[in-house]
Amino acid sequence: MKSQDNIERILIAVEDSPYSDQAIRYGVMLAKKMGSQIAMVHADEIPVSTPYIADPMLSETPLMIPEMIEIQEEASKNLFKRIVEQYGEGIMITKFIRVGRAQDEILAVADEYNADLIILGTHGRTGLDHFISGSVSASVAKRARCPVLIIPKKEA
Template sequence: MAALFSRILCPIDFDRDSMEALELASQLARQSSATVCLLTVIAAPTEATELPPVPLDPNPLFEAVCRHRLEALAQEKLSGISHEIFVASGNAAPQILKLAADEGIDLIVMGTHGRKGVKHFILGSVAERVVRESPVPVLTIRPKAGE
């Protein structure tokens, strides 16, 4: 029987929700002998979030720091699992969708902050946009009740 997933994308923003998503992505990868692709997106400035995605000038120092953090996380959480590291700059949802298309991803596993009401309206939802626009399945991990 063929593996259900071969390339799993797990966007990481280093919060508790993305760590829970990584835990699930690693379990699925072990079961499917899949590669986990870790992505962190260096966010666009707040003022730019309502504008169409525009590539930001890369900041090599900050990108190197983010890459180092992802590599350390992979070493800790993905021992024995094939993985790749990606760092991008810009708005998170478009960067996640672009990487999924460019890298042949067949599952996205990501945390959601579970914002409601005014916070959701003002801040939007990266996970919601990815779920809406992704051509591949998206598995979202909600925050635990009361968190």
């Protein structure tokens, strides 16, 4: 576990969701108050193990996985552009775009970045939905080498 004397480096896990936006707002506010550096990580998971993505029942044109990865990369860049425009005034944000399981990539970037704190949002899934999709936030919290702050789902 890292020293609790000072939080110099905050890693915020981001995705394109309201849950992530809550985590970003909190992380940026905390970083500004503490004078911390901020990094953000977005992980794109490859959705299937076959080289094609299409639904033959809908007569869709197959999409090759390399094309899908390019589309996901572009979406990640657009996500970071929106985040910087919306939250980045007066702060520098280091950005990491990774391909792989979200929890594995968040933890790998936390180690690479030497994060003192990881912040991420949670969808608040329970029951069968939680069992099927798992919980990225719970997995990160169990395996992280630094403290993890999980921002809960809040109804508007």
